[in-house]
Amino acid sequence: MKGFSMSAFPPVEDQLAVILRGTAQAETVVELRKKLEKSQQTGKPLRVKYGIDPTGFDVHLGHTVPLRKLRQFQELGHTAVLIIGTATAAVGDPSGRDDSRKGLDTEQINANAKTYLTQIAKVVDVSRAEVRQNGEWFDEFGFTKMLRLLGQMTVQRMLERDDFSKRVKSGTPIYLHECLYPLMQGHDSVEIHADVELGGTEQLFNLMVGRDLQRTAGQAPQICMTMPILRGTDGEKKMGKTAGNYIGLNEAVKDQFGKTMRIPDELMREWFTLLTDRKTEEIDQILAGHPGEAKKLLASDIVTFYHGADVAAAARVSFDDQSRKIDPDQIDEVKIPAAELADGGVGAVKLVVLAGFAKSNSEARKKVEEGAFNYGPDRAKPVDWKAIVPVTDGLVLRLGRKIVRVRVGS
Template sequence: MKNFPPIDEQIARLRRGTVDFVDEKELRKKLERSEKTGRPLRVKYGIDPSSPDIHLGHTVPLRRLREFQELGHTAVVIWGTATAMVGDPTGRDKTRPQLARDQVEANLETYKTQIGKVLDVERIEHRRNSEWFDEMGFMGAVELLSRMTVARAIERDSFEKRMKAGLPVSLHEIIYPLLQGWDSVAIEADVELGGSDQLFNLLVGRDFQQQEGQEPQVCMTTPIIEGLDGEKKMSKSLGNSIGVADAAVDMFGKVMSLPDALMEKYFLLLTEVPEAEVVQLLAAHPRETKVRLGKELVSWLHDPTAADEAAAEFDRVFKDRALPTDIAEVTLPVDVLREGTVLVATAVARAGLAASGGEARRAMPSGGVKIDGEPVTDIKAALSPGRYLCQVGKRKFAYVTVLAPQ
């Protein structure tokens, strides 16, 4: 028979960083049954592979899932191979683009690799929700839709805000919570995890399980963490994220740019540092506290040696005002020239320092783009053939050679 830690110990550990707990008494009963029967709880977390990479915001509920694994329970990851094609409207002020199945499958493969930095992947039960939705058929989908009224479906804050603003809300977005809820029925979840903005969806799963004669799942949500701007939810599309697959030096540098007010949240949700020690760290000088936070995160997602090297490189570049040791060399072909020159925005985008020329142009007026150490604020500025040190922000550098026509 499987041995679990004492129930009080399990619950105390799971309380840290929990926002919604629906409800703790039910979880205690489930844990007591597990202790008697030796059957681990089935703990569900759904992931829609809607982009190629995950960031630290995604890891908050994943870390909670890892805690359940360490306590002896079964982690069930629902890969949203069907729901990602619909698009989760949670927290969105506009309709999320729908993805093709091949895009979803490609994203899923990179996600699997990256969640291995957080979870014990050898002990995950992997399920694709296309297993049951591909077989449901049209009339099965109609029956699923009959389980919820339109009035309840549009209760969500994001829908109310969009409708008040005169923005469209599509029918496929309204049905998303029903799909997520049915996942819980399909895998008979005991617990479902999600961000605090997902509570509505998680509660739908409880309702559906009761309708199907199953014991309702316990719903546990974790906080949403703000990104590097300190204001908006961490998002790759907003450019305020720290990616799980970021290089150690980039990851450390991003942590050092965090607003001071976010440090407590990051320590509590993304590290194992005891809360009493976090209080002491926050009382110290902010720079030293950020160094500790940066080393904790890089050690977790890379290793302690990489953390020490990243901290040393940060000091060398930003404290000692030296250049990085690994600046890339990029050569631009002649065909980028227009009337013998290339726009600075085009050059830095082609060098990989900005996601696009548009992103580069937006950074220029505030001095975010530098050529040979000098800010370039004119979005129409251009480079003649030659070799230049290009910089975007504080951490991105490249030597760019613009070839001359022969």
């Protein structure tokens, strides 16, 4: 492989600033710096590995967190080595699970692998990456080689991993084939001579196994870099297909934009950090403003990355137009006693509760601060949660898809 000239690599400290942004853990930063320094001195790019098992048809934003880091390494001049886990998918990764993950059959794996690479190409420059299927070497593994691989780890060490120890305590079965997974993932690193491996925080054990196997093979151990697990659109669980809280790279633009607009406010900092290239200071400034506008900017950033700025701008206009759509002819009515009005108005938070849009003042305040509540023909929004909304008989109130007409009574 042709090496980069020394001038092709940015200064080591500049590289570290990019590489470590949004990273949960690096084992170790000292070793990483040394590898970067050697790379700069020799003009030889680091080999940065990321493996993904083709377990479903949709690559989602959760998968893109380490993929974006892989792209950043590419942009710094290093070699991205993408491992498509055609062999490991048949085993099923037990990482972060409290039960056994069902492996896939060959037909499913091959079908998924074809679409995965197309989707991954939206994040990583696949034309400049080294793409390997780990079936290349594991399909050639004989019984002797597999015994040798199994002999490099004890049962005690395997049970140290958090998910296995929890299953032992709870009496949940651990199947022997699951113990193969970290060894197989680690052997991938030996096969491709990885300098760095990327993964989620639940993958740290597997990544560290790779370091051990490389030492045994006489190779310099890889740097293990873990990325935070992206929470899904519900703001609680890890983004995933099973949880149904994901945004797929193949989803329509309007769905990508619309789903992002519906995430909880407290999720925005995490998504800005892990799904965009904006600096921390810029994110702080954005989040200090109106939550609704911040969320539109986040949705625009995500769509821009995959579809371009023009498409993102059109998606935002479409979303705004949809939000301003004409009210239906038949609108449910809500009676508000005249005694609730003071000088012809009601506090925004109180009005949201009276309209039945929220069960508590705290929930109502959150909706007002999000910019989700509007009223009247001009769809005006309260300037803040303390604002007084002028209320007259027939006033239309809206929150998301909910809409009611006020009837002021005695």
